[in-house]
Amino acid sequence: xxxxxxxxxxxxxxxxxxxxxxxxxxxxxxxxxxxxxxxxxxxxxxxxxxxxxxxxxxxxxxxxxxxxxxxxxxxxxxxxxxxxxxxxxxxxxxxxxxxxxxxx
Numbered sequence: 203x204x205x206x207x208x209x210x211x212x213x214x215x216x217x218x219x220x221x222x223x224x225x226x227x228x229x230x231x232x233x234x235x236x237x238x239x240x241x242x243x244x245x246x247x248x249x250x251x252x253x254x255x256x257x258x259x260x261x262x263x264x265x266x267x268x269x270x271x272x273x274x275x276x277x278x279x280x281x282x283x284x285x286x287x288x289x290x291x292x293x294x295x296x297x298x299x300x301x302x303x304x305x306x
Contacts, residue, residue, distance in 0.1 A: 231262065
Protein backbone atom coordinates (compact mmCIF):
# COMPACT_ATOMS: atom_id res chain seq x y z
CA UNK A 203 0.00 0.00 0.00
CA UNK A 204 1.03 3.60 -0.51
CA UNK A 205 1.12 6.97 1.16
CA UNK A 206 -0.60 10.26 0.43
CA UNK A 207 1.19 12.12 -2.39
CA UNK A 208 0.09 15.43 -0.84
CA UNK A 209 0.74 15.99 2.84
CA UNK A 210 -2.07 16.99 5.14
CA UNK A 211 -0.56 20.39 5.86
CA UNK A 212 0.37 21.34 2.31
CA UNK A 213 -2.95 23.18 2.01
CA UNK A 214 -1.25 26.33 0.76
CA UNK A 215 0.42 24.61 -2.19
CA UNK A 216 -2.80 25.35 -4.11
CA UNK A 217 -4.00 28.66 -2.70
CA UNK A 218 -7.19 28.75 -4.84
CA UNK A 219 -8.26 25.37 -3.52
CA UNK A 220 -7.36 26.44 0.01
CA UNK A 221 -9.54 29.57 -0.17
CA UNK A 222 -12.48 27.77 -1.77
CA UNK A 223 -12.32 24.98 0.80
CA UNK A 224 -12.16 27.48 3.67
CA UNK A 225 -15.23 29.44 2.56
CA UNK A 226 -17.20 26.67 0.75
CA UNK A 227 -16.22 23.23 2.07
CA UNK A 228 -19.48 21.81 0.70
CA UNK A 229 -18.33 22.75 -2.83
CA UNK A 230 -14.99 20.98 -2.38
CA UNK A 231 -16.73 17.92 -0.91
CA UNK A 232 -19.10 17.84 -3.87
CA UNK A 233 -16.23 18.03 -6.36
CA UNK A 234 -14.41 15.19 -4.57
CA UNK A 235 -17.58 13.08 -4.79
CA UNK A 236 -17.94 13.98 -8.47
CA UNK A 237 -14.36 12.86 -9.13
CA UNK A 238 -15.26 9.57 -7.45
CA UNK A 239 -18.27 9.16 -9.75
CA UNK A 240 -20.91 10.19 -7.22
CA UNK A 241 -23.47 13.01 -7.14
CA UNK A 242 -21.85 16.39 -6.54
CA UNK A 243 -24.94 18.20 -5.23
CA UNK A 244 -26.09 15.45 -2.88
CA UNK A 245 -22.65 15.08 -1.29
CA UNK A 246 -22.10 18.81 -1.01
CA UNK A 247 -25.46 19.38 0.68
CA UNK A 248 -24.86 16.44 3.03
CA UNK A 249 -22.32 18.59 4.88
CA UNK A 250 -25.18 20.75 6.16
CA UNK A 251 -26.98 17.84 7.87
CA UNK A 252 -25.63 16.88 11.31
CA UNK A 253 -24.31 13.30 11.59
CA UNK A 254 -24.80 12.76 7.86
CA UNK A 255 -21.92 15.19 7.34
CA UNK A 256 -19.58 13.04 9.42
CA UNK A 257 -20.56 9.90 7.54
CA UNK A 258 -20.15 11.63 4.19
CA UNK A 259 -16.71 13.08 5.02
CA UNK A 260 -15.35 9.79 6.40
CA UNK A 261 -16.74 7.68 3.56
CA UNK A 262 -15.31 9.97 0.87
CA UNK A 263 -11.89 10.02 2.54
CA UNK A 264 -12.00 6.22 2.69
CA UNK A 265 -13.00 6.06 -0.99
CA UNK A 266 -10.07 8.30 -1.95
CA UNK A 267 -7.70 6.11 0.09
CA UNK A 268 -9.10 2.96 -1.51
CA UNK A 269 -8.89 4.31 -5.05
CA UNK A 270 -5.30 5.51 -4.60
CA UNK A 271 -4.14 2.46 -2.60
CA UNK A 272 -3.26 4.48 0.50
CA UNK A 273 -2.77 2.88 3.92
CA UNK A 274 -5.14 3.96 6.66
CA UNK A 275 -8.26 3.18 8.63
CA UNK A 276 -11.68 4.57 9.40
CA UNK A 277 -10.48 5.60 12.87
CA UNK A 278 -7.54 7.48 11.36
CA UNK A 279 -9.89 9.18 8.89
CA UNK A 280 -12.21 10.24 11.70
CA UNK A 281 -9.37 11.69 13.76
CA UNK A 282 -7.88 13.50 10.77
CA UNK A 283 -11.22 15.04 9.85
CA UNK A 284 -11.96 15.95 13.47
CA UNK A 285 -8.63 17.74 14.01
CA UNK A 286 -7.91 19.12 10.54
CA UNK A 287 -11.11 18.89 8.53
CA UNK A 288 -10.42 21.63 5.99
CA UNK A 289 -6.83 20.51 5.45
CA UNK A 290 -8.10 16.95 4.93
CA UNK A 291 -10.63 18.12 2.31
CA UNK A 292 -7.90 20.02 0.46
CA UNK A 293 -5.63 16.99 0.63
CA UNK A 294 -8.33 14.69 -0.78
CA UNK A 295 -9.15 17.11 -3.60
CA UNK A 296 -5.49 17.37 -4.63
CA UNK A 297 -4.97 13.62 -4.29
CA UNK A 298 -7.96 12.60 -6.39
CA UNK A 299 -7.38 15.38 -8.89
CA UNK A 300 -10.80 16.99 -8.42
CA UNK A 301 -10.87 19.98 -10.73
CA UNK A 302 -12.30 22.52 -8.31
CA UNK A 303 -12.04 25.47 -10.70
CA UNK A 304 -13.68 23.75 -13.70
CA UNK A 305 -16.71 25.43 -15.18
CA UNK A 306 -19.51 23.33 -16.55
